[in-house]
Structure formats: structure tokens, C-alpha cells
Amino acid sequence: MAKAKADFCELCPVGGQFNSTDQTCSVLDLDDGLLLACVGEWAEDKHARVRKYVDISRAARRKFTDGLGGATYIDPYCGPGRARIRGTERVVDGSAVVAARQAIDSGVPFTEIHIADTNEDFLIIAEKRLIKLGVKVKRYTGAAEDSIPRILSAINQHGLHFALLDPYDLKSLPFDVIRQLAKIKHMDLLIHFSQQDLQRNLRRYIRMPQSPLDAFAPGWREAIDEMRGDDVVRGKILQHWLALIRECDMQAAEGVEEVTGSKNQHLYWLVFVARHNLAIKFWEEIRSVTNQKLLGF
Numbered sequence: 257m258a259k260a261k262a263d264f265c266e267l268c269p270v271g272g273q274f275n276s277t278d279q280t281c282s283v284l285d286l287d288d289g290l291l292l293a294c295v296g297e298w299a300e301d302k303h304a305r306v307r308k309y310v311d312i313s314r315a316a317r318r319k320f321t322d323g324l325g326g327a328t329y330i331d332p333y334c335g336p337g338r339a340r341i342r343g344t345e346r347v348v349d350g351s352a353v354v355a356a357r358q359a360i361d362s363g364v365p366f367t368e369i370h371i372a373d374t375n376e377d378f379l380i381i382a383e384k385r386l387i388k389l390g391v392k393v394k395r396y397t398g399a400a401e402d403s404i405p406r407i408l409s410a411i412n413q414h415g416l417h418f419a420l421l422d423p424y425d426l427k428s429l430p431f432d433v434i435r436q437l438a439k440i441k442h443m444d445l446l447i448h449f450s451q452q453d454l455q456r457n458l459r460r461y462i463r464m465p466q467s468p469l470d471a472f473a474p475g476w477r478e479a480i481d482e483m484r485g486d487d488v489v490r491g492k493i494l495q496h497w498l499a500l501i502r503e504c505d506m507q508a509a510e511g512v513e514e515v516t517g518s519k520n521q522h523l524y525w526l527v528f529v530a531r532h533n534l535a536i537k538f539w540e541e542i543r544s545v546t547n548q549k550l551l552g553f
């Protein structure tokens with residue numbers, strides 16, 4: 257196990273040690289004795305959006321849970337379901353537990369929750385945490401591009417579905433994941449677009465004959481002029497990715513939430529994608545006004 261005494265571990269009030277391989281903390285959750293991810297405080301921004309969206313969409317969800325289609329939450333990059341905020345004693349729910357708990361608190365629980373991850377141990381742990389909430393959960397081990405077809409064949413095609421796509425980096429989010437999910441009529445997506453990855457690796461990705469961007473945003477090379485400055489090229493890649501989304505007959509909300517780190521560094525964009533105006537309207541209502549950027553494309 258690749259352990260590093262990271263800077264933030266020195267400050268950790270619980271004496272935890274960060275495992276850089278799977279980004280977990282060596283100190284287990286005191287509440288349930290299970291493994292915790294170790295995350296920056298900015299993860300809470302993402303969870304707040306998930307929580308608010310699940311809450312604001314409760315009436316829409318009820319129509320489907322009262323009907324035949326049902327309503328699911330899909331989390332193909334699920335993690336272990338809880339996390340310690342690095343450098344603090346604070347332990348927070350991970351995305352799947354946030355969504356499940358909020359749906360229950362809002363009075364309209366999901367019919368089912370589908371979780372997937374490449375790390376099977378995480379899945380087993382997240383499943384335990386979800387079952388404790390009384391949730392019907394199905395788990396799928398593997399990369400998102402492989403788990404999504406399995407999830408799609410398990411869900412009701414006429415149901416209402418909300419998926420969070422929350423990978424660490426761009427290479428883990430091949431566009432095919434979005435394309436497959438977009439085949440379902442009522443599919444709302446909240447997507448973590450790793451701005452940090454594009455910031456750090458842009459020129460390396462451009463030089464690579466086989467670049468992680470090939471799967472992330474197919475056709476990206478034709479969409480950019482690499483002689484232009486980094487900001488312009490990054491903007492073109494984002495525009496191209498959004499155009500691919502529109503080709504799936506989905507729209508990205510104009511209000512994109514930019515999540516920054518404690519030193520104001522760019523980390524990621526939260527992009528909300530849906531087919532129906534009501535879903536986009538919900539997002540516009542709950543997205544934060546601070547740090548929020550309009551795409552303007």
C-alpha cells in the first residue's frame with residue numbers, strides 16, 4: 257500500500273495516514289468501522305449540489321415512483337460512500353449516501369440506487385452504507401464504460417434517472433459513457449469535468465499520439481488550433497465536448513459551477529446536462545451564485 261505522510265496528514269487531528277493509491281485514510285470511520293476516502297473540503301461543494309438537486313426534483317421523482325417507471329440514482333464512480341475531510345476530524349457522506357439520504361429526507365426515496373467503481377472493496381463498503389439506510393442497491397464492479405451498459409439493461413427505460421459522473425480525471429470519462437446514458441429519455445447528468453487535469457496536462461496530451469483526450473472528447477484535435485494559447489485551446493476543447501453533448505440531443509445548463517481549492521486553484525467544473533427544460537430550470541435554481549460561471553458558448 258503506497259502510504260505517504262502527506263502535508264495534510266501532519267495536521268490531521270486523528271493521526272491518519274493518506275493512502276495515495278486509493279486516496280483513503282488509514283483511520284476508519286468511528287461510526288461504522290468502515291473505510292473512509294480522504295478528500296479535500298471542496299468535495300462538499302459537489303455533494304451540496306447533489307443534495308440540492310435531489311431535493312428540488314422530489315415532485316418530479318414522485319410522479320415516476322408513483323407510476324411504473326420508478327426513479328433511480330446512478331453513481332458509476334461511487335467511492336466508498338463516506339470520507340474524511342483532510343486535515344480535519346470531519347467525516348462526511350460520499351455522493352451515493354448523500355443522494356440516498358436526501359431522497360429519503362425529501363420524502364421520495366429512489367426506487368433503486370446503482371453504484372459502480374473499479375475498486376470492488378469501495379463498492380462493497382458503499383453498498384453496506386446504503387443498505388443501512390434501507391435503500392435497494394445494485395453494484396457493478398468495473399470501469400464506467402463497462403458498467404453503464406449493465407446498469408442500462410437493469411433500469412426501467414421509462415423511469416426518471418439521475419447520474420453523477422465523478423471521475424478523478426479526464427481519461428476515466430470516455431465520451432461513450434455519456435453517449436450511452438443519453439439514450440435514456442429521462443436522464444439527468446451532473447458531470448465532474450476535471451479542469452485541473454486539462455490545466456496541468458494540456459500540452460502533454462497534445463503531444464501524445466494516443467491522448468487521453470481521444471476518448472474523452474472524440475474529434476478534439478480537429479476542433480483546436482494548438483498554436484493558440486493554453487486558455488484558448490482549453491476553451492475550444494470544452495466547447496467541442498459540449499457540442500458532442502448536443503449531438504446526443506442533450507443540453508448542458510449554461511450555469512456551470514466552478515469548484516476551486518483552498519488556494520483558489522481551478523479544480524473542476526460541475527456541468528449539468530439534461531434533455532428536459534424543467535431539469536435545467538431546477539439546476540439553475542439551485543446552483544451556487546458564488547464562483548459560478550456562465551459558459552457563454
Ligand SMILES: C[S@@+](CC[C@H](N)C(=O)[O-])C[C@H]1O[C@@H](n2cnc3c(N)ncnc32)[C@H](O)[C@@H]1O
Nearest residue numbers: 333334335350351373374375399400422424428
Ligand atoms: C472522485 S472519486 C468518487 C467520489 C464519490 N463520487 C463521492 O463523492 O463520494 C472517483 C472514484 O472513481 C473510481 N474510478 C477510477 N477510475 C474509474 C473508472 N474508469 N470507472 C469507474 N470508477 C473509476 C475510483 O476508484 C474512485 O472511487
